[in-house]
Amino acid sequence: MSHDFVYTANPARILFGPGSLARIADEVRLLGCRRALVLSTSSRREDAERLNAQLGELGAGVFSGAVMHTPVHVTEQAMAAFEDAAADCVVALGGGSTIGLGKAIAYRNDAPQVVVATTYAGSEVTPILGQTENGLKTTVKGAAILPEVVIYDAELTLGLPLATSVTSGLNAMAHALEGLYAKDRNPLTGLIAMEGLRSLKQALPAIVERPRELQARSDALYGAWLCGTVLGSVGMALHHKLCHTLGGSFDLPHAETHAILLPHTAAYNAQAAAEVLAPAASLFGGELGGGLYDFAGSLGAPLALAALGLRESDLDKAADLAASNPYWNPRPIERDAIRELLQRAWSGARPR
Ligand code: NAD
Incomplete structure (x- = not known):
């Protein structure tokens, strides 16, 4: 390399x-x-x-x-x-x-x-x-x-509610995943991102089992620091833009929106950024989007944008907004593919 x-x-x-x-x-x-x-x-x-x-x-x-x-x-x-x-x-x-x-x-x-x-x-x-x-x-x-x-x-x-802990932890993981393929990534941000992902991957299931266990909480906070550091160091792409659009234009809650979209945006970019995403893919069982979806499901995270109150009739507008404002992404922003991604995320289907 x-x-x-x-x-x-x-x-x-x-x-x-x-x-x-x-x-x-x-x-x-x-x-x-x-x-x-x-x-x-x-x-x-x-x-x-x-x-x-x-x-x-x-x-x-x-x-x-x-x-x-x-x-x-x-x-x-x-x-x-x-x-x-x-x-x-x-x-x-x-x-x-x-x-x-x-x-x-x-x-x-x-x-x-x-x-x-x-x-x-x-x-x-x-x-x-x-x-x-x-x-x-x-x-x-x-x-x-x-x-x-x-x-x-x-x-x-220790008292951070379980549902918030899970969605906030997945929000943190999204920073690291997008950091892995960021256009301005560097070797250090790649290392920080993987350590952050590993730490949260281990900590979140432990928190679901034992929400007041200090070690699990400490591991999650450590992962959050690392993932946040990546967010502060490199540019984000499709995932963060899509969350920004849905939060800004449809008033969807921040962490929940990140948690639901992450498996889908990861799947969207999985092929185009396969090399840099390989360590993350192997952390989630080989298939990044599906693996993240199963992981989120196992934590009891929300899986469908419909559950956040987004209407199916809003999906066309959301896809238009996400595709209208050009930004860098490892895979080009294809309006119809984004519309399909949103449909699956809206209904809670497993990403393809
Ligand atoms: P939040 O700060 O709104 O917290 C969620 C809820 O949890 C709040 O009601 C809060 O009072 C409560 N809470 C927080 N800590 C708690 C604890 N330890 N115990 C019990 N309750 C607790 O949610 P968030 O997801 O942390 O932040 C979302 C906001 O942050 C959004 O506005 C988002 O845009 C912004 N954000 C900005 C950046 C950035 O780099 N600029 C990065 C991430 C998020």
């Missing part, structure tokens, strides 16, 4: 390990900050209040209005809370929704970010921010968006 690549690493400080949340005050101080606004979703407000108290004099208060897809009007409220609290940094406690809000603040005022990641979505290690305004989702990228410090404490994930 000949090597020819450019690799830019994302600078970030990662603290990984059960109990690592205890070190958060030191991390805030190391950043040179003195007043941290703690962010969360409304359902995690109590945890955020506890964290604010744990920060002692460094805690500047809680803003618990984070929601999915980072609406700009919520960011504006959070910016006002940041100023009212005289904060000089943010601590985001949660998954991609909360982390997105922290990134949106930092994008506007360059506030340092400490992230305590509690799902497997991976946003904490990417310099990418997706935000929505007037029903339109746009993506921006930049150094200010990348969080400075990430704390991965698996103890905080």
